Amino acid sequence: MKQVKRVAVTGGAGQIAYSLLFRIANGDLLGDDQPIALSILDLPKAVDELNGVVMELQDCGFPLLKEISVSGDPNEAFEGADFILQVGAKPRGPGMERKDLLADNGKIFVEQGKAINSVASKSVQVLVVGNPCNTNCLICMHHAPDIPKKQFTAMTRLDQNRAIFQLAAQAKVDITEVGRVCIWGNHSATQVPDFVNAMIAGQPLDKVLSARGWLENDFIQHVQQRGSAVIKARGKSSAASAANAAIGHVVSLQQQTPKGHFFSSAVLSDGNPYGISDGLIFSFPCISHGEGNWEIVPHLEWDSFLEEKIRATEKELLEERDLVKHLLS
Ligand code: NAX
Numbered sequence: 001m002k003q004v005k006r007v008a009v010t011g012g013a014g015q016i017a018y019s020l021l022f023r024i025a026n027g028d029l030l031g032d033d034q035p036i037a038l039s040i041l042d043l044p045k046a047v048d049e050l051n052g053v054v055m056e057l058q059d060c061g062f063p064l065l066k067e068i069s070v071s072g073d074p075n076e077a078f079e080g081a082d083f084i085l086q087v088g089a090k091p092r093g094p095g096m097e098r099k100d101l102l103a104d105n106g107k108i109f110v111e112q113g114k115a116i117n118s119v120a121s122k123s124v125q126v127l128v129v130g131n132p133c134n135t136n137c138l139i140c141m142h143h144a145p146d147i148p149k150k151q152f153t154a155m156t157r158l159d160q161n162r163a164i165f166q167l168a169a170q171a172k173v174d175i176t177e178v179g180r181v182c183i184w185g186n187h188s189a190t191q192v193p194d195f196v197n198a199m200i201a202g203q204p205l206d207k208v209l210s211a212r213g214w215l216e217n218d219f220i221q222h223v224q225q226r227g228s229a230v231i232k233a234r235g236k237s238s239a240a241s242a243a244n245a246a247i248g249h250v251v252s253l254q255q256q257t258p259k260g261h262f263f264s265s266a267v268l269s270d271g272n273p274y275g276i277s278d279g280l281i282f283s284f285p286c287i288s289h290g291e292g293n294w295e296i297v298p299h300l301e302w303d304s305f306l307e308e309k310i311r312a313t314e315k316e317l318l319e320e321r322d323l324v325k326h327l328l329s
Helices: 015-025 044-060 098-119 133-142 157-171 212-224 226-234 240-254 304-323
Strands: 005-010 036-041 065-071 083-086 125-128 152-154 182-184 192-194 263-268 281-288 294-296
Touching (some): 015 036, 015 240, 036 044, 044 065, 083 098, 083 240, 098 133, 125 133, 133 281, 133 304, 152 281, 157 212, 157 240, 157 263, 192 212, 192 304, 212 226, 240 263, 240 281
Parallel strands (some): 005 036, 005 083, 036 065, 083 125
Antiparallel strands (some): 152 263, 182 192, 182 281, 263 281, 281 294
């Protein structure tokens, strides 16, 4: 029997967590032979609600779930954590400006970063999902100076999955035929879903799908606006698909990436091979050598269309960083 791994999830009473926790407990995150201790964090006022989620987890009888704890305090919830999935964040309220959201959520990630630094395992892998996830991740990392920076990532996997679906549907091929689809930059409306380097059935995309007009306009907008389209249709934001993406993100980082493949992850841009400014959490095409040891895939080509869009998402991330510079000193 393997040693228990401690997995902490924040925002445990929220809707993404309601899908995510059950999949983690089922073994989808770390494998079907890995026993797990789940530690669930939410605001102190949500702890009663969390107890209901705990009852449901207990009632599933998951064989791998050896322990469940709930807390309203990150210093308690992150104690000894091997993985932390930071899903909890404050939603954007009516009339709230982006800078207010950044500042309010930034404070959460200052507190949680400090707690990670003090009590989590030094080899903890941290995934930030709560928005604005790139900049939240930057803040969190900054406040956990004893944890290697490479262990912090933010999620653009849902955007990648959305892009793959759109390309498969347009090319009328099975979804498994679409590969090497990357999201560049920020998880926001400026994100850049890359069709230039995508492959379909092992061939460059433009050999199979000659639809440059659709790709430059409809495709990019579909992916960028998919979150809003889900809210419009469902009356609530993406939850099960976000949980699925978080699982996919961690699995991709933990396993060795098969040759010729890559996945999107927002990671620290320092020393990146694409000339993006240092000091940002920027989504790149990545491979993993296993156990969270990722590397940015070099030498993907940018045409002038892609380059212009990538510079715009970089600019947005620089502006976001500027808006929270008081939290990064
Ligand atoms: P919910 O509002 O359903 O749940 C959020 C939970 O976080 C609530 O239970 C709340 O009490 C808790 N929370 C707030 N502040 C907290 C704190 N300081 N410590 C611990 N818990 C805290 O939101 P949900 O739909 O679950 O979405 C969660 C976050 O994911 C949002 O920020 C959302 O914007 C973001 N998303 C990110 C995605 C991505 O691809 N990176 C996609 C999906 C999603 O939009």
